[in-house]
Amino acid sequence: xxxxxxxxxxxxxxxxxxxxxxxxxSDSVNNLQWFHQNPWGQLINLFYIPSGTKQNGRLSATTVAxxxxxxxxxxxxxxxxxxxxxxxxxxxxxxxxxxxxxxxLTVNP
Amino acid sequence: SAVISQKPSRDICQRGTSLTIQCQVDSQxxxxxxxxxxxxxxxxxxxxxxxxSEATYESGFVIDKFPISRPNLTFSTLxxxxxxxxxxxxxxxxxxEGGNDQxxxxxxxxxxxxx
Numbered sequence: 001x002x003x004x005x006x007x008x009x010x011x012x013x014x015x016x017x018x019x020x021x022x023x024x025x026s027d028s029v030n031n032l033q034w035f036h037q038n039p040w041g042q043l044i045n046l047f048y049i050p051s052g053t054k055q056n057g058r059l060s061a062t063t064v065a066x067x068x069x070x071x072x073x074x075x076x077x078x079x080x081x082x083x084x085x086x087x088x089x090x091x092x093x094x095x096x097x098x099x100x101x102x103x104x105l106t107v108n109p
Numbered sequence: 110s111a112v113i114s115q116k117p118s119r120d121i122c123q124r125g126t127s128l129t130i131q132c133q134v135d136s137q138x139x140x141x142x143x144x145x146x147x148x149x150x151x152x153x154x155x156x157x158x159x160x161x162s163e164a165t166y167e168s169g170f171v172i173d174k175f176p177i178s179r180p181n182l183t184f185s186t187l188x189x190x191x192x193x194x195x196x197x198x199x200x201x202x203x204x205x206e207g208g209n210d211q212x213x214x215x216x217x218x219x220x221x222x223x224x
Contacts, residue, residue, distance in 0.1 A: 030210045031210050033212055035215075041199050045110075045212060048212035086152070096154050096157070096167070097203075100151065101150075101151050
């Protein structure tokens with residue numbers, strides 16, 4: 001099956017810093033989503049981005065499908081950004097999302 | 110996007126018992142899924158809930174342990190049967206509106222602890 005690798009596995013920031021999270025995938029995809037899982041376990045949709053660039057406030061994402069990677073940018077980080085960020089992909093022939101292992105982000109005040 | 114209500118939000122159960130988790134959506138959706146997230150791990154798909162027919166299970170998951178129902182396009186249940194401490198996890202339902210290239214949206218999850 002398709003492999004999804006996220007880096008870094010852990011990231012600690014001071015409030016106000018910027019960061020870039022990476023997601024590499026091993027095969028062509030129809031769908032790529034970024035999620036934020038907050039400390040209460042809720043999984044929040046951040047982006048649906050099979051290709052191109054999108055921005056939502058302090059967050060933006062870029063997917064380069066031909067090179068099989070996606071980047072999530074967080075600017076001016078806040079303590080509420082803490083949690084686990086997951087990348088998940090959907091293959092053209094399937095319906096099941098395959099998740100990466102996640103990046104654990106901690107933003108300190 | 111659809112509003113997904115999952116119940117219960119958490120529970121503590123005794124080993125050997127069973128628990129049924131409900132997932133209710135406020136609009137008709139084409140696809141519904143059930144995921145498990147073990148402590149400190151990523152999400153793993155248990156099965157696709159098929160409306161009016163048996164669910165499609167992923168490798169490593171069986172109907173006897175995780176029976177699933179989906180009587181209509183807005184509701185599904187997952188039962189965790191004969192629970193053991195290894196079943197302590199977060200269980201999440203997700204839905205897709207429209208084609209399967211549309212984004213998946215997740216419920217808030219059920220945090221299950223087995224004593």
